[in-house]
Amino acid sequence: MAPVSLKWDETSLHENRFVRDEDERPKVPYNKFSSEIPVISLKGIDDVDGSSVDGFGSRRAEICDKIVKACEDWGIFQVVDHGVDTKLLSEMTRLAREFFELPTEEKLRFDMTGGKKGGFIVSSHLQGEAVQDWREIVTYFSYPIKARDYSRWPDTPKEWRAVTEKYSEELMGLACKLLEVLSEAMGLEKEALTKACVDMDQKVVVNYYPKCPQPDLTLGLKRHTDPGTITLLLQDQVGGLQATRDGGNTWITVQPIEGAFVVNLGDHGHYLSNGRFKNADHQAVVNSNTSRLSIATFQNPAPEAVVYPLKVNEGEKSIMEKPITFMEMYKKKMSTDLELARLKKLAKEKQDLEKVKPIENIFA
């Protein structure tokens, strides 16, 4: 299947494929930033247990409390002082932008359509979506290292592969550190969550959202929860990431912070904690002033890893009926997402037909 379109500046939203139903359209501007999502400094997270700040408990304990609270409230928070070199972050962003500025034919050398594992695609990783996302992505699978297929990693700009390898390694380290905190908060050993992932997978998705003539009618990336354990998102200073915790009634736009990562829990993290930690419900909106770039690093369990709460407290019930593998969970989620989109499209077509019926009747 050929990609939809790469001529974003010539694409009119009168082309229905980008127009969302009214209930799905953005409710809050891309640049009206909220301070509701906590920003947590990780400085001191490696302090050995027992060392104290001014005699009041350790800095690590303080950070852990903030992370746990954010996961219980929103399933989303930002981290600063995380230890990943800021030069690496700016290199990663610069090279990613250069990739999207390449001529179409160059990007299509990595065309991912037809089920290839990694590469470039317009709009969505899900083929068959009723309404398209206003974005392009390039994606590659970085862990486990033995499964890397470099033929699916962009080779232009030429420094990108080396930078990406380093970036992936650093982010794997940071993600594991955050999972240790959550394991301890569940009263489990530090390695409990990473062990439950068996051999942790990592997948990097670089999102490029072109500027859009009618941003109020469409979405850069439709509302979703991430399927995996935890996601680390690096975004530029434009703004567009939005979160909801009341099923899409109200939304907030996450404030971009230079050098910070937005961390959000996915479905796997939510299930393993028996629902204690939220799987962040989020979307990306676009704007008519400027394009936007974000880099999502998805930390997922191995496909064969068993998904089931690690601990069910006394008096509670498991939120899962039975254990399933991550592969089963992922496939079920993606097919449900597609099916919902298909049903919505059908319902809309039916509604549109009903509207024209009275006119037909005039001629009957």
Ligand SMILES: O=C1C[C@@H](c2ccc(O)c(O)c2)Oc2cc(O)cc(O)c21
């Ligand atoms: O692009 C994404 C975002 C996200 C997602 C999940 C479920 C959806 O229905 C959706 O439209 C987007 O999580 C992903 C998970 C992946 O494995 C690949 C992706 O490209 C994405």
Ligand SMILES: O=C(O)CCC(=O)C(=O)O
């Ligand atoms: O671009 C963003 O801000 C959100 C990206 C995202 O949610 C994703 O890639 O899963």
Ligand SMILES: [Fe+2]
């Ligand atoms: Fe996401």
